[in-house]
Amino acid sequence: MKLYKKIVTLAFVGVAMLLNVQIPTLASTQTILGSDVTQYIASRSNTVSIGVYDGYTGKTYTYNPSKTYQTASIVKISLLADVLYQRIPLTNNENSLLTRMIENSDNHAASTIWGQLGSDKNVQSFFRNAGMTNTIAGTSGLWGFTTTTVLDQLTMMKYFAYHNAFLNDAQRAYGLNLMRNVELDQRWGTGYGLPSGVSIALKNGWSNTNQPYNWRINSVGYINGQGKNYVISVLTINNRTESYGLDTINTISKLVWNEMPQHVHVIISNTNFRQAKSLVNEFEKRGFTCRGVNLKTYGKNEVPKDNDPYQFVIDTTLDSATQLVIELKTRGYDKTYGEAI
16 A cells, blocks of 8 residues: 655654644534534524535534525536436536536526426436435426525535445546536635635535525535545525625635544554454454555465554544554554554
């Protein structure tokens, strides 16, 4: 296995540890929708719901999850998935329509796709197949009036973010590429204010029924980088202006990034097969995700021997890594270090 470039150094200074990584402020492994997020929402006059799925831990965090919202243009992610689910390969015309629908949020392209899919009746069937049990397709061609929840939007974006049986990896990559290349003036929302180099795939939606204080502003995104990997949906209504809703989601994006725990690898570089097997058994019982990594090339019918060189790797959070390195060094595994993912 090719090693990641080491960018974390762990060393003893009493019980202290030096780490060459940025430690997120007020990060919490219990919930990433803590007081910073909830107090900010309480200071706003709009209605807000949030859903976050941590791809490393499999945990889902929500705020006001039962509230339903009109999707506006975030339903275009589902239309994209519906087309990919049914049509392999895509025609040139479908590729053009999907590109305009996602990258430019072209409503005419979305209306064409909606019609080609069979409008609300068939799209509703797709929602059921996708497990989006609280999403109801808009009628009379009004796809933007589809109603949904933050959890259903997490469900849909997870099909693009992570390997699954619903969309194959080529379909996922196609969709993510479109969502990573939305036009510049639409790069607000759930990926706003994040560090340079972080991968952001998102789709935003916004609409107004010409009623005062009734802007609907929504955003769904997949964020990956610097030891963080998550899907996030933020839905809002009762925004006094468009910019008020954008500011709300932009701020939530930054707060959630700061609260999301940073994941790292703890590595013992000088174990053997027997030791690695024993450590995997021990740390899995303690609730960690871990594995042994062989450092030897084996022949076709060759099996590992007890003394063959191995590494032992634990996937964990930055906070847990500190204690794990101290523990393992104390137990005699002197070549133990942390490494950013």
